[in-house]
Amino acid sequence: MNIGDDDFTLFGLPEAFAVDGARLDQRWRELQTEVHPDRFAAQGAAAQRVAMQWSVRVNEAYRRLKDPLSRAAYLCERRGAPIDAECNTAMPRDFLMQQMAWRESLDDAQDAPALHALHAQLDSDEQALLQRLQQALDVQPDAPAAAAQVRALMFLRRFRGDLERRLDALDA
Amino acid sequence: MALLQISEPGQAPDPHQRRIAVGIDLGTTHSLVAALRHGVPECLPDAQGRVLLPSVVCYLDGQRRQVGHAARALQAEHAGDCIASAKRLMGRRLADVAGAAQLPYELVDQPGMVAVRTRQGLKTAVEVSAEILATLRQRAEDSFDDELFGAVITVPAYFDDAQRQATKDAAQLAGLNVLRLINEPTAAAVAYGLDHGSEGLYAVYDLGGGTFDVSLLRLSKGVFEVVATGGDAALGGDDFDHLLAGWALQQADRQTASAADRGALLAAARSTREELSSRDSAVLECLLGGRPLRVTVSRAQLEALCAPLVERTLAALRRVLRDARVQRDEVLGVVMVGGATRTPMVRRAVAEFFGPGAEARVLTNVNPDEVVAIGAAIQANALAGNAQDGQLLLLDVIPLSLGIETMGGLVERLIERNTTIPVAKAQEFTTYQDGQTAMALHVVQGERELVADCRSLARFELRGIPPMAAGVARIRVSFQVDADGLLSVSARESVSGVEASVVVKPSYGLADDQVAQMLRDGFAHAQQDMQLRALREARVEADRLLLATQSALQADAALLSEADRRDIELLMGVLREAAQGSDHDAINAAAEALARGTEGFAAARMNRGIRQALAGRSIEDV
Numbered sequence: 001m002n003i004g005d006d007d008f009t010l011f012g013l014p015e016a017f018a019v020d021g022a023r024l025d026q027r028w029r030e031l032q033t034e035v036h037p038d039r040f041a042a043q044g045a046a047a048q049r050v051a052m053q054w055s056v057r058v059n060e061a062y063r064r065l066k067d068p069l070s071r072a073a074y075l076c077e078r079r080g081a082p083i084d085a086e087c088n089t090a091m092p093r094d095f096l097m098q099q100m101a102w103r104e105s106l107d108d109a110q111d112a113p114a115l116h117a118l119h120a121q122l123d124s125d126e127q128a129l130l131q132r133l134q135q136a137l138d139v140q141p142d143a144p145a146a147a148a149q150v151r152a153l154m155f156l157r158r159f160r161g162d163l164e165r166r167l168d169a170l171d172a
Numbered sequence: 173m174a175l176l177q178i179s180e181p182g183q184a185p186d187p188h189q190r191r192i193a194v195g196i197d198l199g200t201t202h203s204l205v206a207a208l209r210h211g212v213p214e215c216l217p218d219a220q221g222r223v224l225l226p227s228v229v230c231y232l233d234g235q236r237r238q239v240g241h242a243a244r245a246l247q248a249e250h251a252g253d254c255i256a257s258a259k260r261l262m263g264r265r266l267a268d269v270a271g272a273a274q275l276p277y278e279l280v281d282q283p284g285m286v287a288v289r290t291r292q293g294l295k296t297a298v299e300v301s302a303e304i305l306a307t308l309r310q311r312a313e314d315s316f317d318d319e320l321f322g323a324v325i326t327v328p329a330y331f332d333d334a335q336r337q338a339t340k341d342a343a344q345l346a347g348l349n350v351l352r353l354i355n356e357p358t359a360a361a362v363a364y365g366l367d368h369g370s371e372g373l374y375a376v377y378d379l380g381g382g383t384f385d386v387s388l389l390r391l392s393k394g395v396f397e398v399v400a401t402g403g404d405a406a407l408g409g410d411d412f413d414h415l416l417a418g419w420a421l422q423q424a425d426r427q428t429a430s431a432a433d434r435g436a437l438l439a440a441a442r443s444t445r446e447e448l449s450s451r452d453s454a455v456l457e458c459l460l461g462g463r464p465l466r467v468t469v470s471r472a473q474l475e476a477l478c479a480p481l482v483e484r485t486l487a488a489l490r491r492v493l494r495d496a497r498v499q500r501d502e503v504l505g506v507v508m509v510g511g512a513t514r515t516p517m518v519r520r521a522v523a524e525f526f527g528p529g530a531e532a533r534v535l536t537n538v539n540p541d542e543v544v545a546i547g548a549a550i551q552a553n554a555l556a557g558n559a560q561d562g563q564l565l566l567l568d569v570i571p572l573s574l575g576i577e578t579m580g581g582l583v584e585r586l587i588e589r590n591t592t593i594p595v596a597k598a599q600e601f602t603t604y605q606d607g608q609t610a611m612a613l614h615v616v617q618g619e620r621e622l623v624a625d626c627r628s629l630a631r632f633e634l635r636g637i638p639p640m641a642a643g644v645a646r647i648r649v650s651f652q653v654d655a656d657g658l659l660s661v662s663a664r665e666s667v668s669g670v671e672a673s674v675v676v677k678p679s680y681g682l683a684d685d686q687v688a689q690m691l692r693d694g695f696a697h698a699q700q701d702m703q704l705r706a707l708r709e710a711r712v713e714a715d716r717l718l719l720a721t722q723s724a725l726q727a728d729a730a731l732l733s734e735a736d737r738r739d740i741e742l743l744m745g746v747l748r749e750a751a752q753g754s755d756h757d758a759i760n761a762a763a764e765a766l767a768r769g770t771e772g773f774a775a776a777r778m779n780r781g782i783r784q785a786l787a788g789r790s791i792e793d794v
Contacts (some may be wrong), residue, residue: 002783029393033565035782037594037655041322043553044769046774054782056596063591098234098501 002057003054007061007074017072017137069157072133072150081143083150091094092145095152099127102159112170115163122160129153190320193351193556194312195359195548198301198325198339200259201381201410203227203575204542205308206549207315208558213363213549214317215542223542225311229303230254239307248431251276252292257382260405261286261297262342263334269403278638285338286336298338302345309348319712322349324552326544328399329355329387332572332617333659340658347705353656355385356397359547360507363538364440367394367566373502377522378509382408384485386492388503395567397590402488408510410438412478414643417441419477420456420467433460440465448474449514475517482521489525500526505533515538525527548604567592571652574629577614579604581623586651589619593657598650600666607639611647615661634663676751710759716753717763718744721770724777731776743769 008015011027033039035054040047064070073083102122109115129152136146194207195215202224206215215223222241230243231253238246247254255277261269266281278289278478287294305325312320325348327339336353339446343350357376361367366374370391377384385403389396417437421427427432440458448452448471451571456467493500506522513519523531538546551557551566551749569592578601586597603611611634618626646667652660721744729737743766 003779005208025393029395032567036565037566038352038555038565040778041557046771047778051773052781055655056594056652059592059595136560 001058003072006078010058010061011065013065015075015078017068017075017134019071022098024062024065028058037131039164042154069150069153072137072146073155074129074136076130076143076147076150078142079130079141079146081147083147083154085151085154088147089151090144090148091152091155092148095155096137099155099159106159106166109166112167115167115170119160121166126153126156129156190558191556192312192318193549193552193558193581194308194314194322194323195545195550195552196308196325197324197349197356197359197545197548198259198327199227199380199544200257200383201227201408202357202541203304203308204545205312206545207312208543208549209552213546213553215545216312218311219314225307226256227257227258227304227375228254229258229295229300231292231295233291237292237294237303239303247276248435252278252517253292253432254293255288255300256291256296258300261288262301263297263332263336263338278754280499285334297605298342298345301339301342305343305346307347309346310782315462317396319709320348321556322351323550324354324359324548324555325454326356326359326548327353328344328385328401329357329571330385330401332627332686333657334513334627336657340656342433350656351552353658354548354566355387355396355398355549355568356385356509356544357389357398357401357507358568359544360393360509360552361389361547362545362566363395363534363547363548364507366391366505366507367396370504371503373399373498374505374507375489375492376507376509377485377502378403378515379485379512379518380408380510381410381512384488386485386489386496387498388492394565395569395592397592399498399590400492401571402492402495404484407484409510411481412515413438413441413513415477415481416445419473420465420469423467424465426465428787429461436460437465444469445474445515449516466644471516478515478517482518485518486521489522503533504709505535506530506539506542507535509543511541513547526626529596551605563733565671568655569593569656570595572617572627573619574615574617574651574653574659575626576649577616577623577746581617583618583621583623583626587653592652593653594655596650596652598648601647601649602643603637603640603645603647604642606642608639608642608645609639610635611637611663613649613661613663615651615659620714629659630661632661632663634665637665638668640667641661650695705755707754707759710756711751714747714759714763717766718747718751721766722775724770726775732773732778740766740773 006015011024011031013019013024013027032055036056037048037051037055040051042130076083082084102118105118105121109118129149133146133149133153136142136149192207194205198203204215204223206213217223225240226244227381228240228243228247230238230250232238232250235737243254247256256631261279264286265284266272266279266286269279269286272329272772280287280289280294282294282296285296285298286294288300309320317526323343325343328337331339338352339353356378360376360378361374371393372391373385374384374389374391376387376389378387381554382403383403383405384407385401385602387401388399389398390399406628417440421437428437436458436494437460440456444454444456448469451471453468453470455471458579493503505524506526508519508522519534523534526533569590570587571589573585573589574587575583578584582598586599587595601611612625613632614628615630615636616623616626617629620626637647644667647663647665649663650792654660721740725732725737725740732740743762747759747762747766750759753759
């Protein structure tokens with residue numbers, strides 16, 4: 001076990017998009033129980049520094065594995081298809097149509113019920129996209145296609161953020 | 173300090189040598205210190221048997237000062253030199269202090285942190301808090317007749333980085349080794365043992381003397397997440413006393429003529445209110461201007477009087493639940509903190525708020541004045557390696573997002589709020605103009621998009637960037653937040669290979685050398701005591717280091733080359749010799765040399781220990 005090991009090795013999990021969430025949580029807690037600086041509070045500065053590096057590393061890996069999107073991005077990168085969202089905007093072709101449909105719904109939505117309905121629509125669309133992402137990563141596997149799905153999901157998240165700000169504005 | 177003693181995690185290397193670690197609740201109106209005695213956490217009393225220390229420091233002529241009860245007694249006479257509620261000023265600028273005009277002392281704005289003008293010169297809240305902490309440290313050392321290994325100090329969950337840093341600096345000034353800063357609501361939850369297997373949402377209702385805080389915690393597998401905090405900084409138990417006092421005057425058609433009268437009346441109101449917690453009726457009695465005042469008060473009258481105040485706490489509770497998007501029935505329990513929560517109507521109101529059958533979920537059986545200090549003591553004991561099971565692990569989250577200012581006064585967030593700490597994150601930035609050789613970095617904390625709406629933590633400059641076209645340089649800015657929630661930031665230019673890096677401690681004005689200067693100035697100690705104490709501490713530390721090094725060498729000599737081993741033994745010889753003498757600077761220098769010389773060895777042992785532990789777990793899992 002090394003601090004430079006990949007996230008999956010560190011957590012003793014198979015390298016795949018499908019992750020057992022309960023096992024991930026349990027493993028995180030076990031690892032922190034071993035490495036957290038508090039466990040070495042009585043042992044001087046050098047021990048604290050090393051424990052801190054490990055603890056930071058474990059939290060970083062946990063955060064990345066816990067979120068499906070960052071987990072998928074990590075897998076794509078490891079398989080030679082980095083996301084590079086700033087310079088690569090390749091997304092699945094049919095996703096463009098979906099985007100336009102959402103935009104229209106958002107423009108048309110004038111009241112809270114309409115916005116909530118769109119929110120629910122986004123949730124189910126996200127589930128469908130995650131399903132396809134799992135296909136591309138664990139079944140086919142096709143890393144460039146998966147990376148395109150990840151970009152689509154990133155777009156969906158930003159769009160949902162816009163929508164939630166509209167909802168917050170209505171509440172205030 | 174560098175060489176480590178490797179032992180079973182959570183256990184002291186020598187089972188007979190118990191380290192004394194305390195928990196300190198550094199409060200706005202009063203402070204407490206608690207520790208485990210015979211395995212039971214309890215608050216330590218002063219020589220008069222009092223556990224509450226009023227958080228008041230009074231500066232007098234001739235460098236004299238009074239702390240606690242003695243200072244409070246002087247408040248009326250020396251209003252301008254008696255500093256109470258210093259916690260409200262911790263890590264704040266004048267503009268941040270609400271109600272500054274009402275304070276009886278004069279505030280002076282300074283770069284970094286506001287100060288109070290006293291007859292002993294300007295005093296910051298850090299210095300005032302250090303006096304209180306030093307008093308509690310002394311109390312603990314007297315109780316155990318031994319030196320302290322370290323302390324856990326509690327801070328409000330909403331404290332930002334500057335306020336946490338200020339608290340830690342105050343502890344350093346008071347000569348305390350800070351094992352951890354933990355959030356007050358987290359400490360209260362620990363005191364109730366909620367860290368053992370409780371899962372779900374808990375509220376902490378903290379009605380102190382002068383402030384009301386409410387926090388919502390989510391507990392899952394030993395992780396304490398602060399979901400939301402709120403409250404009312406201008407509402408506390410003292411307001412109940414003011415209302416009752418005013419009402420009593422009205423009933424008797426009397427007036428107060430002096431500060432002494434007002435003090436006597438308030439004290440009488442407080443004891444009457446406390447009496448009414450267990451009785452239906454009580455008599456408010458005191459002397460005003462030499463003439464007795466006597467008013468009978470029923471519990472019903474008190475409750476009618478205070479109902480609007482209690483309603484204000486419930487409004488804050490509602491706001492916090494709304495912020496967190498949580499329904500009342502999702503809250504599994506409410507931990508009650510602060511002396512004013514003894515008032516039956518407060519308990520009843522909170523129980524009613526959470527719906528039918530909620531009485532059982534309102535947790536009151538730990539003394540509400542002591543519950544925060546008790547929780548801190550339990551955590552301190554575990555951190556010192558004394559805990560039997562050693563399983564208490566609090567994984568706190570950062571309360572506010574951290575970011576950096578980018579062009580146009582916008583905030584780029586590097587670390588989001590509620591991220592589990594410790595955490596490190598880095599992001600690359602670039603230059604804005606051709607040939608730009610320096611970059612101004614501005615670190616901010618808060619949830620808003622605009623820098624102007626966030627709290628400024630630190631500014632620093634990265635210089636010596638080689639001239640390049642705009643957008644070519646790659647400045648990597650790294651944020652690291654340690655287990656106390658304290659941030660350090662560094663920046664490095666990476667394209668050119670030229671390394672220019674700077675580490676900032678987000679500072680509200682007290683730089684390390686200022687702290688050192690205050691320590692040299694004999695803060696909280698007579699000069700001679702300081703010398704003796706320094707020598708004793710240096711020798712203890714030298715012994716500890718020598719012992720630890722010796723046992724490490726015996727256990728793991730294989731990790732070292734022959735030459736490295738000889739170097740370490742040489743350094744040990746120098747330290748042994750220095751420890752015979754009485755020059756504490758020389759002892760510390762030799763100890764530091766040994767610590768530095770063994771750092772690589774220590775890190776190698778540590779890494780191996782962790783790898784073995786992790787590998788062991790993996791095998792168990794298979």
